[in-house]
Amino acid sequence: MSKKIVVITDSSAYLPGEVMGELPIAVIPLWLMWDEESYQDGIDIHPSEFYQRLEKSKTLPTSSQPSAQEFGVFFKKVTQDADAIVNVLVSAQISGTIASAQSAMAEHPDMDIRLVDSNSSAMGLGLCVLAAGRAAAEGKSVDEVVAAATEMSQKVYTLFVVDTLEYLFKGGRISGGKHLLGTALNIKPILHFEDGKIKPHSQARTKRKALAQLLEIVEERLDGKQLYEAAIMDVNTPDEGDAVAEMVRERFAPSMLHRSGVSPVVGTHVGPGTVGIAFYAED
Numbered sequence: 001m002s003k004k005i006v007v008i009t010d011s012s013a014y015l016p017g018e019v020m021g022e023l024p025i026a027v028i029p030l031w032l033m034w035d036e037e038s039y040q041d042g043i044d045i046h047p048s049e050f051y052q053r054l055e056k057s058k059t060l061p062t063s064s065q066p067s068a069q070e071f072g073v074f075f076k077k078v079t080q081d082a083d084a085i086v087n088v089l090v091s092a093q094i095s096g097t098i099a100s101a102q103s104a105m106a107e108h109p110d111m112d113i114r115l116v117d118s119n120s121s122a123m124g125l126g127l128c129v130l131a132a133g134r135a136a137a138e139g140k141s142v143d144e145v146v147a148a149a150t151e152m153s154q155k156v157y158t159l160f161v162v163d164t165l166e167y168l169f170k171g172g173r174i175s176g177g178k179h180l181l182g183t184a185l186n187i188k189p190i191l192h193f194e195d196g197k198i199k200p201h202s203q204a205r206t207k208r209k210a211l212a213q214l215l216e217i218v219e220e221r222l223d224g225k226q227l228y229e230a231a232i233m234d235v236n237t238p239d240e241g242d243a244v245a246e247m248v249r250e251r252f253a254p255s256m257l258h259r260s261g262v263s264p265v266v267g268t269h270v271g272p273g274t275v276g277i278a279f280y281a282e283d
Contacts (some may be wrong), residue, residue, distance in 0.1 A: 003083035003112075005136040005145055008074065010066070010097050011041040012090045013126040014233075014263040023133035024082070028074050030097065030265045032063035041265045050264040051236040051272050060167070063265045065097035071104035075111060084142045088129045088149045090121045093196035095194040102153050114142060116149040119196035122262050123231035124158030124278040156280045158193045159201065160233070161210040163273025165189065190214060191270075211244060211275065215251060218279060225281035227252040233260050235267045235274040244275055254279070 005022070009015075011029045029040040032050075034057075039045045041063075054061075066074070079084055092098040098117055116132070118125040132149035140148070164185070188210035192201045201217065204210035204215050216228070230248055234241030238261075245259055261267075267274075 003142060004081070005080050005084045005086060005140075005142055006082040007129060007132045007136055007145070007149075008078060008085055008087045008089075009125065009129040010089050010095075011263050012095070012121045012266050013129050014042070014060060014122060014256035014260055014266065015126045015129060016258060016260050017031065018256050019126075019130065019260075020133070022137070023130070024127060024136050025133045026074070026078055028066050028071065029065065030095075030263070031064040032061045032264055033061055033064060037102075039264075041195065041263050045264060046267055047236070047261055047264055047267070051267065054268065055272060060265075061268050063095075063268065065095055065100050068100045068103035068107070071101050071108055075104060075108055078112055084224065085114070086132055086136070086145045086149065087113065087115045088118055088125070088132050089115070090125055091119045091193070091196035092117050093119070094121065094198060114146050116146055116153065117196065118149070118192045120153065120155045120156065120158045120278070122158065122266050122276065122278065123187075123233050123258065123260050124156050124193055126231060126258075126260070127156050127229060127278055127280065128152040132243060152280070156278055158276065158278045159214055159217055160191055160274055160276030161207065161214055162189050162191060162270055163237070163275075167269060167271030190217070192217075207240075207273075211240075211247075214244075214275075214277065215247060218248070218252070220279060222252070222281050226252040227279055228282040229256040229258075230254045230277055231258040231260055231277070233262050233274075233276040235262050235270060236272040237275065240273075240275050244274060244277070248277065255282070
């Protein structure tokens with residue numbers, strides 16, 4: 001008899017409900033701290049309310065991972081109805097979430113708990129979670145579920161165009177000089193995940209050119225293969241996200257195409273107006 005396996009991810013994945021469907025996936029929220037108030041990501045503050053406040057606020061919220069104690073409580077709750085857990089979490093290079101999960105795992109050696117670093121966030125992480133969730137739903141073993149998430153983490157690409165450098169600057173991701181020069185020139189950076197870190201890829205002088213360049217990068221990375229699954233993400237700019245999704249559909253005809261926002265924790269670091277894509281090629 002196969003074990004019942006639940007895949008745990010964190011709220012930065014921001015999986016749309018219709019994509020999760022009946023998959024055995026549970027989400028532990030990250031934290032936002034803002035003007036001495038604390039919010040559970042995606043639970044205590046609605047994204048539309050969050051972005052309205054973010055654009056007007058003189059202060060920038062900070063984010064934090066769930067504590068080891070919170071993970072321990074979550075593990076106990078999940079294992080009431082499961083035999084094993086596979087954690088698929090935001091990159092350890094940009095968050096302490098994996099470290100907290102590891103601490104909690106050490107406190108519960110009696111539980112069958114595994115861990116996969118997605119080396120990504122948002123729907124880059126989300127596609128890894130979906131791969132694990134599908135494997136678990138198919139009755140695969142714990143090792144096979146871990147392998148599905150690990151394999152996806154090695155082949156998924158995550159790219160995004162930032163509308164303004166303001167939030168990267170406020171969050172300490174770029175220097176003051178780069179911020180001033182980039183703002184003066186109205187530069188739209190294209191960023192990507194590499195080895196679990198967010199790194200600059202290229203840049204354009206207008207949003208339209210940056211989005212066109214984004215699709216060129218997708219084609220380059222597909223290297224002649226068919227685009228199999230993709231997710232288009234936007235930060236409080238759904239019309240642009242929809243337009244990019246339509247361009248991806250027409251140009252690449254992926255087998256599966258998802259539309260998603262991002263969680264407030266992710267949005268606070270890249271800022272409103274950001275548009276991104278996570279994708280991988282058919283084997």
